[in-house]
Amino acid sequence: MSKLVVIDDDRSVLHLVRQGLPQHEVEVAETSLAGLKTIREFQPDVVLLDVLLRETTGLEVLESIQAIDRKLPVIFITADADSDSAITAMQLGAFDYVSKPLDVRTLSELVTRAVRTRSMMNVPVALGTDDSTMAGREAFIGRSPKMLEVFKSIGRVARQNVPVLIRGESGTGKELVARAIYQHGDRADRPFTEVNCAALPENLLESELFGHEKGSFTGADKRRIGKFEQCHGGTIFLDEVGDMSLGVQSKMLRLLQEQRFERVGGNESIQTDVRVVTATNRPLEEMVKSGEFREDLFYRLNGVTIHLPPLRDRERDLPQLIQYFLTHATRDLNKPDVKGLSPDALERLMQHGWPGNVRELRAVIRQAVLNTTGTVIVDEFLPADLRGGSAIGVEFPPGHVSAPLIVPITEPPPMVQTPLGGMPSSNLVEFVQSRLRVGTQDLYAETLMMMERYLITRVLQETKGNQSKAAAILGITRGKIRDRINTFGISVDKSISVESPYHSNGVSEVGVE
Amino acid sequence: MSVDNPVSSLATPSVMNRETALARMGGDERLLLQMADFFLTDAATLVAELDEAVRTGNVRGGHHAAHSLKGLAANFEALPAIAAARQIELSCRDGNLEACVPLMPRLKDEIARLSAALQAMMSHAG
Numbered sequence: 001m002s003k004l005v006v007i008d009d010d011r012s013v014l015h016l017v018r019q020g021l022p023q024h025e026v027e028v029a030e031t032s033l034a035g036l037k038t039i040r041e042f043q044p045d046v047v048l049l050d051v052l053l054r055e056t057t058g059l060e061v062l063e064s065i066q067a068i069d070r071k072l073p074v075i076f077i078t079a080d081a082d083s084d085s086a087i088t089a090m091q092l093g094a095f096d097y098v099s100k101p102l103d104v105r106t107l108s109e110l111v112t113r114a115v116r117t118r119s120m121m122n123v124p125v126a127l128g129t130d131d132s133t134m135a136g137r138e139a140f141i142g143r144s145p146k147m148l149e150v151f152k153s154i155g156r157v158a159r160q161n162v163p164v165l166i167r168g169e170s171g172t173g174k175e176l177v178a179r180a181i182y183q184h185g186d187r188a189d190r191p192f193t194e195v196n197c198a199a200l201p202e203n204l205l206e207s208e209l210f211g212h213e214k215g216s217f218t219g220a221d222k223r224r225i226g227k228f229e230q231c232h233g234g235t236i237f238l239d240e241v242g243d244m245s246l247g248v249q250s251k252m253l254r255l256l257q258e259q260r261f262e263r264v265g266g267n268e269s270i271q272t273d274v275r276v277v278t279a280t281n282r283p284l285e286e287m288v289k290s291g292e293f294r295e296d297l298f299y300r301l302n303g304v305t306i307h308l309p310p311l312r313d314r315e316r317d318l319p320q321l322i323q324y325f326l327t328h329a330t331r332d333l334n335k336p337d338v339k340g341l342s343p344d345a346l347e348r349l350m351q352h353g354w355p356g357n358v359r360e361l362r363a364v365i366r367q368a369v370l371n372t373t374g375t376v377i378v379d380e381f382l383p384a385d386l387r388g389g390s391a392i393g394v395e396f397p398p399g400h401v402s403a404p405l406i407v408p409i410t411e412p413p414p415m416v417q418t419p420l421g422g423m424p425s426s427n428l429v430e431f432v433q434s435r436l437r438v439g440t441q442d443l444y445a446e447t448l449m450m451m452e453r454y455l456i457t458r459v460l461q462e463t464k465g466n467q468s469k470a471a472a473i474l475g476i477t478r479g480k481i482r483d484r485i486n487t488f489g490i491s492v493d494k495s496i497s498v499e500s501p502y503h504s505n506g507v508s509e510v511g512v513e
Numbered sequence: 514m515s516v517d518n519p520v521s522s523l524a525t526p527s528v529m530n531r532e533t534a535l536a537r538m539g540g541d542e543r544l545l546l547q548m549a550d551f552f553l554t555d556a557a558t559l560v561a562e563l564d565e566a567v568r569t570g571n572v573r574g575g576h577h578a579a580h581s582l583k584g585l586a587a588n589f590e591a592l593p594a595i596a597a598a599r600q601i602e603l604s605c606r607d608g609n610l611e612a613c614v615p616l617m618p619r620l621k622d623e624i625a626r627l628s629a630a631l632q633a634m635m636s637h638a639g
Contacts, residue, residue, distance in 0.1 A: 010584055012551035019544050054577055079584055101587040104539040 001025050002115045005042060007035035007061065008050040008077060013102065017048060020104035021111060032061045039068055046114040047074045048107075051089065051097075062092060070189050071121050073114040077102070090225035093191060093232070121192045125180040140176050141324055144316040146309040150177065153306045158184035163256065165241075165301045166279040168308030170486040171359030174279035177306055178237040187275055191234035193227055197248075198240035198479025206248050207264050216265020228261060228272045235275040240479055241301065242282030242293065249294045256300045276301070311354040311361060318350055321358065325365040333366065333442055337375050344379040352386055356486035363487055367449075370442060385488070456484045528630045530590035537588070546638055549631040552585050556624055559585070563601070563620075567613050575613060576605035582620070586627060594623040 004024040006017045014028040027042045029035035032053055039047060047065060051058035058076055065074055073095035089097060095114050098107055125140050142148065157164055158181050166174045175194070182192045197205060203217060211226030227236055238244075244252065255261045256276065260269050278301050287293035311318070322341070330338045341349070345368070354360055364383055371381040379387065431450055435443055455474070460481075463469035467485075471478045484490070531545075538544045559582045566575035583598035597620040604612040 010581055011555065012548050012585060012588065015547060015551060016538070016544065016588075019541070019547070020539060052577065052580055079580060079587075100584050101534075101537055101590070103537040104541075104544075 002046070002118075003027070003042060003044040004046050004048065004111060005029065005035065005038050005044040006048040007032060007038075007053070008048070009054045010050065013050070013077065013100075016102055016104070017107070020102075021108055023108075024111065024115075032056050032064070035061065036064055036068070039065060039072070044072070045118045046095075046111055047072060048077055048111075049074055050077045052079065059089060059092065062089060062094060066093065071118070071191055073118050075110060075114060087223055087225060090230050091232075093230060117191075117193060120175075120179055120194065121182070125176050125183060140173065140180060141320050142314065142317050143320070144309075144314040146313055147317060150306060150308060153304070154180050154184060157181060157304045157306070159186055160304075161186070161275060162303035163276045163278065163301050164303060165305045166277065166308060167284075167305060168279075168281060169310045169357055170281045170483060171357035172308040172310060173358055174281075174308060175237070175239065177308060178239075178277045178279060181277055182235045182237075182275075185235070185275070187233065187235050191231050192237065193231050193234065194237040194239060195227055196239045196479065198243035198482075199477055202245040202247060203264075205244070206251065209248070210251060210261050210263055211266075212264035213266040216263070220265070223263070226263065228255065228274055229263075229270055231274055232272055233274070235277060238276065238278045240280060240282075241278040242280040242284055242287060243479060244293075246292075246294065249297050253294060253297045253300060256297075311357040315350070318361075319346075321361060322346070322349060322365065325362050326369070329362075329366045329369040333369055335369055335372070338369050338372050338377060339375045340377070342376050342378045345377050345382055348379055348382055348386060356488070360487055370446060452484060453488045453490075456481065456488065457490055460485075460490065527593060528591060528626050531634060533590040534588060542638070546635055548588050549635055552588070552631055553628055556582060556585055556628060560621060560624055564617070566605075567610055567617065570610055572605055572608050572610060575610060576602060579605055579620075582624070586624075589627065589631070591623070591627045591630075594620075594627045597623045 002024050004017070004021065004026045005028070006014055006026060007029045008014055009030045011030070014030070018026045018028065024046075027038050027044070029038045032055065035047075035049070038044075049058050049061055049065070053061065062074055062076075065072060070093075074089075076089045076094050076097035078097050078099045095117065096110055098110055140147075140151070142151065154177060164178075164181055166177045168174055178194070179192070182188060195205075195208060200208060206212075207220075207224060207226065209226050209228055211224045211229055212220050214220060214223045251261060255272065259272055261272065262269055284293055284298055288295045288298050311321075326338075326340070330336055349361075349364070356363070364386060367383050368377045368381050371377075371383075428447070428451075432443065432447065435446055456470070459470045459473050460467070463473065467478050467481050471481050474481070534548075535542065535545050538548065559578045563575055563578040563582070565571070566578055579598050579602035583595055583602060586594035586598060597616065601613050601616050601620060604610070604616065
């Protein structure tokens with residue numbers, strides 16, 4: 001459970017937070033002194049701080065908190081939405097602010113974001129190949145030659161103040177690389193923040209990065225401090241930088257060249273000192289040729305490039321990755337009885353092409369653990385797409401000895417109805433029924449996944465594979481569609497006619513003319 | 514003013530907005546009543562503190578008390594009380610305690626009205 005400290009001399013606020021956010025462990029303090037003491041002892045993940053306390057200002061307290069832990073996210077509680085002190089707090093590095101009267105839902109979302117940011121900064125990314133370094137960390141697993149190169153690059157580049165561009169297919173772990181660079185670098189004691197450039201439309205992205213002045217566009221009713229100003233001295237990770245519009249690209253270029261920028265609608269030139277790490281799965285060189293991406297920006301971002309190999313090029317790492325995700329899945333999904341995979345299930349995983357890379361592998365392992373009713377994951381428990389899909393095979397070298405996670409089968413596999421039988425099922429009733437029968441503990445997430453899989457496939461079929469049109473119909477970003485295509489292994493095929501999405505071999509396909 | 518529906522006659526939209534307040538608390542009726550209880554307990558103390566601050570020329574104390582009252586009232590979307598507290602808060606912030614003196618009666622009135630409305634809300638809820 002994440003931990004929260006609230007410092008406010010208004011008892012009703014302390015009560016509201018405690019009652020309204022039961023998913024967090026909350027400690028309260030009515031004075032700054034008590035609050036600082038509580039922070040030292042309780043070691044929270046997030047602090048909520050009133051901007052005006054009886055004996056001091058919130059800004060003074062913020063400085064004291066930063067002296068204890070520079071990376072601890074602090075959310076200010078202000079009385080007015082327009083508060084100058086809140087804006088000043090943002091400039092000093094507060095995570096965000098929320099104005100009274102407090103809304104429980106808004107507060108909850110904000111605290112959740114802060115907890116996630118805290119975790120990204122603090123959960124160490126282990127680069128070792130030695131299993132003993134993995135305990136308590138998010139592991140960057142790899143013994144394959146290409147991953148060893150990645151680790152070396154991270155080590156070389158972490159302490160240099162140059163922009164880093166991380167390249168790799170979707171789901172290969174680009175965020176982990178960015179965090180590893182941050183944690184092993186000189187700015188590890190300053191904040192780290194992530195922005196997904198594909199997730200926001202152009203004007204919102206510009207505002208998110210650079211801030212905006214009051215009245216700069218419709219809806220801009222107060223000045224906003226952007227990430228580059230807020231994260232001064234720290235590190236910013238811009239994911240999917242290839243999705244940045246040309247307008248934002250120009251501003252980025254200037255920022256990288258001169259370390260200055262203006263807020264949207266503003267004249268004041270603001271100095272910044274931020275380390276920029278970017279990532280993309282798009283072919284930037286081609287985009288430069290076609291004019292979609294600025295050549296000068298490309299060269300600026302490309303101070304150092306780190307290439308993350310696709311999973312199909314990391315065959316040596318597969319058994320260890322499978323083991324890692326299996327351990328985590330059985331723990332997270334509370335299925336301690338699941339002990340391993342049968343030889344045929346393992347073979348299936350080794351043969352799969354993994355278009356969605358490590359992210360797809362993780363999803364498949366989790367799905368398999370959910371489906372499994374006994375102690376062993378057999379082939380039937382693997383998602384149907386895997387069992388019918390085409391394989392860019394990974395060959396076992398001759399004389400290969402199976403990984404220790406294989407368990408000999410002593411009893412016949414139970415008859416189980418695979419929830420995702422055949423195609424993306426659209427039969428909600430049947431699906432829920434079958435999952436209830438097997439005693440699932442994660443039905444909400446499973447049903448959402450089943451719904452998404454069907455919905456995305458169906459809409460892509462409708463738009464004949466056109467992702468932009470699909471995004472418009474669904475009301476989500478293209479980036480999200482691409483992400484789901486990879487996670488679910490939806491294959492968008494080019495063929496002469498529109499194929500039926502239902503194939504007997506169980507592959508989810510969308511035909512495109 | 515009707516006597517057969519005391520809740521609605523006191524909890525008029527202008528004094529407070531129960532629906533808005535409840536929505537902010539995620540629909541938690543119990544939490545709403547607990548917050549009302551906090552107001553009823555703390556508002557009186559804060560008004561007394563404000564009186565004392567104005568009397569003794571304590572600008573900082575006055576600013577803080579007015580600011581806190583404003584915050585408490587804001588939980589219930591009590592616009593008249595918020596406005597009254599804010600006026601005093603701004604005067605204190607500008608160091609002008611004299612300007613607060615004629616503003617105090619109105620603030621006390623609005624706090625009293627809001628308190629009555631909250632009392633009615635609590636007893637109606639049983």
